[in-house]
Amino acid sequence: MKNKITQLFKNVAPSLMSIGLGLLFGVVIIVVSGMFNERQTYEDIWYGLNSLVLGMLNDGLPSLGTGLFRATPIILTGVSVAFAFRTGLFNIGASGQFTVGGFAAIFVAIKGPFPGIGNWILAVISAMLAGALWAAVVGLLKAYRNVNEVISSIMMNYIGMYLVQYAVINTVFDYVKNQTVPVPIVSTTPTLGLTSIFPNSSVDIGFFIAVIAAIIIHILLNKTTFGFELKACGFNQHASKYAGINSKRNIVISMMIAGALAGLSGALVYLSASGNHIEIVDVLATEGFTGISVALLALSNPLGVIFSGLFIVHLQLGGFYMQAQKFAPQVVEIILSAIIYFSAFIVFFKEFINKKKGGKK
Amino acid sequence: MSSGQYVIEMNQISKFFPGIIANDKVDLKVKKGEIHALLGENGAGKSTLMSILFGMYQPEEGEILINGKKVNITNPNVANDLGIGMVHQHFKLVHNFTVLQNIILGAEDSKFGVLDMSKARKKVADLVAHYKLNIDLDEKIENITVGMQQRVEILKMLYRDNDILIFDEPTAVLTVQEIGELMKIMKALIAEGKSIVFITHKLNEIKEVADRCTILRKGKFIDCVDVKVTSTQELSRLMVGRDVKFEVDKEIAQPKEVALQLKNVSVLKAGHKNVVNEVSFDVKKGEIVCLAGIDGNGQTELIYAISGLVPSKGEILINGQDVSKLSVRKRNELGLAHIPEDRHKHGLVLEYSLEYNTVLKDYYRSQYQSNGFLKFDEIRKNSDKLIEKFDIRSGQGSPTISRSMSGGNQQKVILAREISSNPEVLLAVQPTRGLDVGAIEYVHKQIIEQRDKGCAVLVVSLELDEVMNLSDRILVIYEGEIVADLDPKQTTREELGIYMTGAKRGVGYEK
Ligand SMILES: Nc1ncnc2c1ncn2[C@@H]1O[C@H](COP(=O)(O)OP(=O)(O)OP(=O)(O)O)[C@@H](O)[C@H]1O
Numbered sequence: 122m123k124n125k126i127t128q129l130f131k132n133v134a135p136s137l138m139s140i141g142l143g144l145l146f147g148v149v150i151i152v153v154s155g156m157f158n159e160r161q162t163y164e165d166i167w168y169g170l171n172s173l174v175l176g177m178l179n180d181g182l183p184s185l186g187t188g189l190f191r192a193t194p195i196i197l198t199g200v201s202v203a204f205a206f207r208t209g210l211f212n213i214g215a216s217g218q219f220t221v222g223g224f225a226a227i228f229v230a231i232k233g234p235f236p237g238i239g240n241w242i243l244a245v246i247s248a249m250l251a252g253a254l255w256a257a258v259v260g261l262l263k264a265y266r267n268v269n270e271v272i273s274s275i276m277m278n279y280i281g282m283y284l285v286q287y288a289v290i291n292t293v294f295d296y297v298k299n300q301t302v303p304v305p306i307v308s309t310t311p312t313l314g315l316t317s318i319f320p321n322s323s324v325d326i327g328f329f330i331a332v333i334a335a336i337i338i339h340i341l342l343n344k345t346t347f348g349f350e351l352k353a354c355g356f357n358q359h360a361s362k363y364a365g366i367n368s369k370r371n372i373v374i375s376m377m378i379a380g381a382l383a384g385l386s387g388a389l390v391y392l393s394a395s396g397n398h399i400e401i402v403d404v405l406a407t408e409g410f411t412g413i414s415v416a417l418l419a420l421s422n423p424l425g426v427i428f429s430g431l432f433i434v435h436l437q438l439g440g441f442y443m444q445a446q447k448f449a450p451q452v453v454e455i456i457l458s459a460i461i462y463f464s465a466f467i468v469f470f471k472e473f474i475n476k477k478k479g480g481k482k
Numbered sequence: 483m484s485s486g487q488y489v490i491e492m493n494q495i496s497k498f499f500p501g502i503i504a505n506d507k508v509d510l511k512v513k514k515g516e517i518h519a520l521l522g523e524n525g526a527g528k529s530t531l532m533s534i535l536f537g538m539y540q541p542e543e544g545e546i547l548i549n550g551k552k553v554n555i556t557n558p559n560v561a562n563d564l565g566i567g568m569v570h571q572h573f574k575l576v577h578n579f580t581v582l583q584n585i586i587l588g589a590e591d592s593k594f595g596v597l598d599m600s601k602a603r604k605k606v607a608d609l610v611a612h613y614k615l616n617i618d619l620d621e622k623i624e625n626i627t628v629g630m631q632q633r634v635e636i637l638k639m640l641y642r643d644n645d646i647l648i649f650d651e652p653t654a655v656l657t658v659q660e661i662g663e664l665m666k667i668m669k670a671l672i673a674e675g676k677s678i679v680f681i682t683h684k685l686n687e688i689k690e691v692a693d694r695c696t697i698l699r700k701g702k703f704i705d706c707v708d709v710k711v712t713s714t715q716e717l718s719r720l721m722v723g724r725d726v727k728f729e730v731d732k733e734i735a736q737p738k739e740v741a742l743q744l745k746n747v748s749v750l751k752a753g754h755k756n757v758v759n760e761v762s763f764d765v766k767k768g769e770i771v772c773l774a775g776i777d778g779n780g781q782t783e784l785i786y787a788i789s790g791l792v793p794s795k796g797e798i799l800i801n802g803q804d805v806s807k808l809s810v811r812k813r814n815e816l817g818l819a820h821i822p823e824d825r826h827k828h829g830l831v832l833e834y835s836l837e838y839n840t841v842l843k844d845y846y847r848s849q850y851q852s853n854g855f856l857k858f859d860e861i862r863k864n865s866d867k868l869i870e871k872f873d874i875r876s877g878q879g880s881p882t883i884s885r886s887m888s889g890g891n892q893q894k895v896i897l898a899r900e901i902s903s904n905p906e907v908l909l910a911v912q913p914t915r916g917l918d919v920g921a922i923e924y925v926h927k928q929i930i931e932q933r934d935k936g937c938a939v940l941v942v943s944l945e946l947d948e949v950m951n952l953s954d955r956i957l958v959i960y961e962g963e964i965v966a967d968l969d970p971k972q973t974t975r976e977e978l979g980i981y982m983t984g985a986k987r988g989v990g991y992e993k
C-alpha cells in the first residue's frame with residue numbers, strides 16, 4: 122500500500138512541479154505587468170490573481186460546466202497524442218484528424234438517414250472512422266515507406282483543412298455566415314439534463330465520453346495483449362519483430378486509434394447543442410496542438426490526461442475572468458503560454474526526481 | 483595515508499539501488515602504469531563501480547583519490563578533466579555520424595565558433611598511425627564492425643588525452659583476432675605510462691595482460707591478488723566461491739531424425755554478392771552443431787534467415803515443413819527458439835520489466851492471457867520460477883526494469899526465455915556472451931540437457947573453446963558458404979583455424 126502511494130507520488134510529482142513553476146512565473150508576470158499598468162490598482166492585481174487560481178470555479182456551477190465542456194475535446198486530442206506517443210509515434214496530426222472528424226460528424230448529423238438519436242451516434246462513429254482513415258495514411262507511409270510521421274502528419278493537417286473547406290462549401294454551407302449550417306437540434310449530443318445542474322453552459326454527454334475513452338485507452342495499453350504489443354513496438358521495433366509481433370501492422374493500427382480519438386474530439390465539439398460551426402478560415406484547429414501540451418503535461422498517461430486537460434481549461438477560464446480586472450488579453454495569453462511552456466520542463470523534473478530516488482535507499 | 487604510488491584509490495565505496503546494494507564498502511587501488519583487472523560474477527557491481535569512477539553515479543559512502551588527491555567526480559566531464567576515460571559495456575556512439583565526428587563529439591575544437599575539423603583530423607590521424615589502429619575516419623559507424631566501433635571508443639579516450647582508461651568488458655564482443663589486437667594496444671598504452679582498469683569474464687585474458695586483479699562478489703570486495711602467482715582456478719574460486727569446471731561434461735550424442743534442414747539457402751544484401759550463398763545442411767534431433775567462422779562471414783544473416791528476420795531464397799525445413807515463407811511467429815510456434823546475437827537490439831525490450839521480457843514471445847498464448855487481457859499472476863509466477871532456476875540477479879526481481887540490470891543478467895533473461903520454451907530447434911548465437919564462468923557452466927549444462935531431450939541445437943560462437951567443448955559436429959562457414967563438416971574429436975584448433983580462413987575446404991565441400 123505504502124509502495125503504491127510513493128509510486129503515485131513519483132508519477133504525479135513532475136507534473137505538479139512544472140505546474141508550480143509555471144504558476145510562479147505567471148504570478149511574476151501578473152505583478153510586474155500590474156505595476157506598469159497605471160489603470161490597475163493593487164486590488165485589481167490581487168483579484169486578478171484570484172481569478173486565475175479560481176479558474177473554472179470563478180462563476181460557480183455555470184463556469185464549471187463550461188470548463189467541463191471545453192475540456193472535452195482537448196482531453197480527447199490529448200489521449201490521442203499520449204496513446205500514439207506510448208506506441209512510439211508522434212501524432213502531430215491530431216489537428217487534421219479533428220477537422221475531418223468534425224466535418225464527417227456534421228455531414229452525417231445533417232444528411233444522415235436516421236434523424237434523431239440515431240444520427241448523432243452514427244455521426245460520432247463516422248467521425249471516428251474519418252479520423253482513423255486520415256491517420257491511417259500517415260501510419261501506412263511510416264510502416265511501408267519509412268516516411269517520418271511528423272512530416273506526413275503536418276502535410277495531412279493542411280490537406281485535411283483545405284479538403285474540409287472544399288467539402289463544406291459544396292455540401293453543408295451557410296453562405297451568409299461563411300460556415301457550416303447548424304446541426305438540427307434532434308441530432309445534437311444529449312445533454313442528459315446536465316444543463317440544469319450547470320446552467321448557462323453547454324456541458325453534455327461528451328465529457329463522459331471523453332473520460333470513458335481515456336479509461337478504455339488506459340486499460341488497452343496496460344492490461345491487454347494488444348497494448349503489450351503496441352508498447353513493445355514503440356520501445357523497440359527490432360525486438361518486436363524478433364518476438365514475432367507484426368510491427369508494421371501495429372504502426373498502422375496505432376495511428377488509426379489515435380486518429381479515431383481525435384476524430385471523436387471533433388465530433389463532440391460540432392455535435393454539441395451549443396452550436397459550434399466549422400468556419401471557412403485558413404487556420405488549423407488548435408485542439409490538436411493543445412492536445413500535445415495536455416499529453417506532455419500528463420507524461421503520456423491517458424488517465425493523467427483527464428486532469429491535465431481540465432487543468433489547462435481551468436487556466437484558460439481563469440485568464441478569461443482576469444480580463445474583468447483590466448488585464449490585457451495579451452498579458453493573459455502570455456501567462457497561459459508561459460505555464461504551458463513550463464510544462465515542457467516536466468521531463469527535466471522527471472529526471473531530477475529519478476536521480477534523487479536512485480541516490481537514496 | 484596515500485603513499486602516492488596509486489593513480490586511482492577508491493576507498494570503502496558503497497552504492498545502493500532500489501532493492502540492492504551494488505557496491506558494499508569496496509576498495510580499488512590501481513598503480514600507475516598497470517593493467518588492473520576487475521573480476522566478479524554477473525551483477526557483482528563491476529560496471530557500477532566504474533560508473534562511479536567515471537562520474538555517472540554518486541556513491542553513498544567512500545572517497546576517491548586520483549594521483550593522491552581527494553576528488554569529487556560529480557559528472558563525466560569532471561572525470562574527463564581528471565584524465566579518466568571509459569569504454570562502456572554497451573557502446574555509446576552516434577550511428578549515423580562518421581568515425582571522426584564521433585571521436586571529437588563533445589570535445590570539438592572551434593575557431594570563431596566554426597568547427598575546426600582539420601586540426602582534429604590531424605590529431606586523430608596521428609593517434610591512428612601511432613597505435614596502428616587502422617580505421618577509416620570517414621566511414622559511418624553503422625557501416626563498421628563492432629571491433630572497429632570499439633576502436634572508435636578507444637580513440638575517443640586518446641583524443642581527450644585521458645591517461646586512466648576504463649575498459650568495461652571490451653572483449654565480449656570481439657573475435658579472437660580482434661582480442662589479440664586489443665591486448666597489443668593495451669600493452670602499448672601502459673608502456674607509455676597510462677593506467678588501465680580492465681573488466682572481463684575471461685580468465686585467460688587476465689592471465690595474459692593484467693598485473694593485478696581485484697575480485698568482487700555480490701557487491702563486496704573479496705581480494706586483490708597478483709595475477710602472476712594466481713592460477714585461473716584460484717581466480718574463479720575467489721570470484722564464485724566454489725570450484726568451477728571448465729570442461730563440459732556430456733554423453734556422446736544420439737542424433738535422431740533431422741529437425742532443421744537447409745536446402746540451397748541464400749541471403750541477398752543490397753549492393754553485395756550473396757552474403758549467404760547456397761548453403762545446405764541438416765541438424766538432427768539430439769545433436770549440437772556449431773557454426774564456426776570468423777565474424778562477418780554470413781553467420782549473422784544465416785541465422786536471421788532461419789529465424790525469419792530477413793528474407794531468403796531456398797528452403798528451410800523444420801521437422802520436414804518448409805518455413806522459409808512463414809512469419810517469425812509461425813516459425814516460433816513450430817518450435818524454433820533463438821538466442822540472438824545482439825541482446826539490446828533483438829533480445830529485450832529494455833524498457834519492459836524482467837517479467838514482461840520473459841513472455842515477450844508467449845504473451846498471447848492462453849497460458850498468459852484470457853480474452854485479450856494479460857494474466858499478470860501467471861506472468862509473475864513464470865518469471866519468478868525462471869529467476870530462481872537461472873539465478874537471475876536484479877534489484878527487485880520480476881518487476882525490475884530490464885535496462886537497470888547488469889549485462890550478464892540481461893543475457894540470462896534471454897537464455898531463460900528461450901531455453902525454457904523447450905524448443906524443437908534452438909538457434910544460439912554467442913549464448914554465453916558476457917556471462918561469468920559459473921553462469922557459462924550452467925548455460926552449457928542447460929543446452930546439453932535440451933539436446934538430450936531431443937532438441938536440435940545450432941550454436942554460433944566466435945569462441946573456439948566453446949565450439950570445441952560444446953559441439954557434436956562443427957560446420958565451418960567462410961564467405962557465406964559452408965566449407966567443412968568436422969568432428970570436434972578429430973580436429974585440432976589449428977586445423978579449425980585453417981578452415982575458417984578459407985585456406986582449405988573439407989571433404990565434400992571442394993570448389
Ligand atoms: N541504474 C540502476 N538502477 C537499478 N539497479 C541497478 C542499476 N545499475 C545497476 N543496478 C544493479 O546493481 C547490480 C550490479 O550491477 P552491475 O552492472 O554493476 O554488475 P556487473 O558486475 O557489471 O555485472 P555484469 O558482469 O553482468 O556486467 C545489479 O544487480 C543491477 O541490477
Ligand SMILES: [Mg+2]
Pocket residue numbers: 528529530571650888889890
Ligand atoms: Mg557490467
